[in-house]
Amino acid sequence: MILAGDIGGTKTLLGFFDPDSGVHSPQSLHSYPSRDYPSLESILTRFMGEVDPRLSEGSLESAAFGVAGPVISGRCQTTNLPWIIETSSLAKTLGLSPKSVALANDLVSIAWGITIAPPESLETINAGVGNPQGTRVVVAPGTGLGEAIIGMHNGTPLPIPTEGGHVDWAPTSPEEIPLLLWLWDKFGHASPERLISGPGLAHLYHFHAQSPPPGGTLLPPDLPEEKVPETVSLEAERGNPLALAVMKHFWRLIAAEAGNMALKSLATGGVILAGGIPEKILPFLDRTVFMDTFTAKGRYRQLLTTIPVTLSSDPDVGIKGAAEIARRLVRSDHSSERSPS
Numbered sequence: 001m002i003l004a005g006d007i008g009g010t011k012t013l014l015g016f017f018d019p020d021s022g023v024h025s026p027q028s029l030h031s032y033p034s035r036d037y038p039s040l041e042s043i044l045t046r047f048m049g050e051v052d053p054r055l056s057e058g059s060l061e062s063a064a065f066g067v068a069g070p071v072i073s074g075r076c077q078t079t080n081l082p083w084i085i086e087t088s089s090l091a092k093t094l095g096l097s098p099k100s101v102a103l104a105n106d107l108v109s110i111a112w113g114i115t116i117a118p119p120e121s122l123e124t125i126n127a128g129v130g131n132p133q134g135t136r137v138v139v140a141p142g143t144g145l146g147e148a149i150i151g152m153h154n155g156t157p158l159p160i161p162t163e164g165g166h167v168d169w170a171p172t173s174p175e176e177i178p179l180l181l182w183l184w185d186k187f188g189h190a191s192p193e194r195l196i197s198g199p200g201l202a203h204l205y206h207f208h209a210q211s212p213p214p215g216g217t218l219l220p221p222d223l224p225e226e227k228v229p230e231t232v233s234l235e236a237e238r239g240n241p242l243a244l245a246v247m248k249h250f251w252r253l254i255a256a257e258a259g260n261m262a263l264k265s266l267a268t269g270g271v272i273l274a275g276g277i278p279e280k281i282l283p284f285l286d287r288t289v290f291m292d293t294f295t296a297k298g299r300y301r302q303l304l305t306t307i308p309v310t311l312s313s314d315p316d317v318g319i320k321g322a323a324e325i326a327r328r329l330v331r332s333d334h335s336s337e338r339s340p341s
């Protein structure tokens with residue numbers, strides 16, 4: 001049996017998988033609110049106490065965890081949680097040798113999940129002309145903005161982590177220049193994650209709320225900040241012009257960033273949108289506007305129209321990818337994936 005985990009700033013998913021019957025169906029899947037626990041080890045201890053002991057007793061071969069933050073030499077200081085996660089400590093908690101435990105950036109595990117995802121779990125936004133041997137990129141807005149590159153090496157996918165959510169964000173129209181100034185004033189630095197994430201959606205709402213469109217209703221001023229993203233979604237469903245303007249702008253920001261990632265990696269294999277948010281806000285996606293924004297890169301417009309864009313609708317793609325890393329760890333001929341960082 002192998003153990004896999006998807007550790008997000010909001011929720012931690014843990015589950016057992018049987019490597020012999022593939023990593024598509026977890027045997028026991030539990031979700032925990034990350035912020036309610038002081039460490040990943042404390043969640044693991046709780047999980048082990050909750051699952052059927054027959055799943056793990058003496059049969060645990062390996063474990064892998066995708067975690068939101070940079071993983072360097074088996075250690076990660078999480079970006080959106082006050083945790084430090086170390087392979088050695090996880091191994092001790094699980095009674096495994098450190099060699100049998102992998103810590104990967106969460107986007108690396110999502111990327112591995114994408115490489116084994118059935119086509120029906122990917123919704124097409126732009127069909128394009130996909131190159132099966134081409135590089136792919138994953139853009140995943142959730143609590144943060146995760147981005148990864150899936151290179152190809154001798155026909156084998158090679159997920160590469162990035163911290164692309166924290167680079168400089170640039171406006172793509174004169175109307176967005178005040179947004180840049182607002183972000184600089186508020187944070188001292190404007191990054192894509194400040195806008196393209198759950199908290200980013202809240203920032204975008206506060207920016208638009210300064211001059212709402214006619215008929216736009218403000219959210220209650222005492223609404224907790226973490227409730228703003230889903231409340232904006234709900235209000236947009238109800239037709240509130242302010243929330244609809246925010247949602248439309250949010251999708252344009254995703255499209256522009258997806259186009260940036262596609263160009264920077266020359267992703268002829270395609271762009272995959274993942275993370276918790278895109279699927280939840282799918283009703284507000286205008287595919288024509290998305291592709292207009294995605295391709296608005298001057299002389300590279302034509303090239304970008306050929307790049308397939310899909311949306312992963314599997315909420316478990318990250319944990320399945322972590323299970324794939326753990327499965328590969330068991331196979332001695334794949335020792336290089338032990339500590340993807």
Ligand SMILES: Nc1ncnc2c1ncn2[C@@H]1O[C@H](COP(=O)(O)OP(=O)(O)OP(=O)(O)O)[C@@H](O)[C@H]1O
Pocket residue numbers: 007008009010011012068080106141142143144145146197198199201226227229230233234275276277280281
């Ligand atoms: N309906 C919605 N519309 C937009 N955003 C939402 C909606 N519901 C929840 N969110 C936001 O989605 C974010 C959680 O995303 P996700 O489910 O991917 O969590 P996560 O895996 O813990 O995140 P990450 O891996 O990025 O740390 C939160 O910021 C939350 O406010």
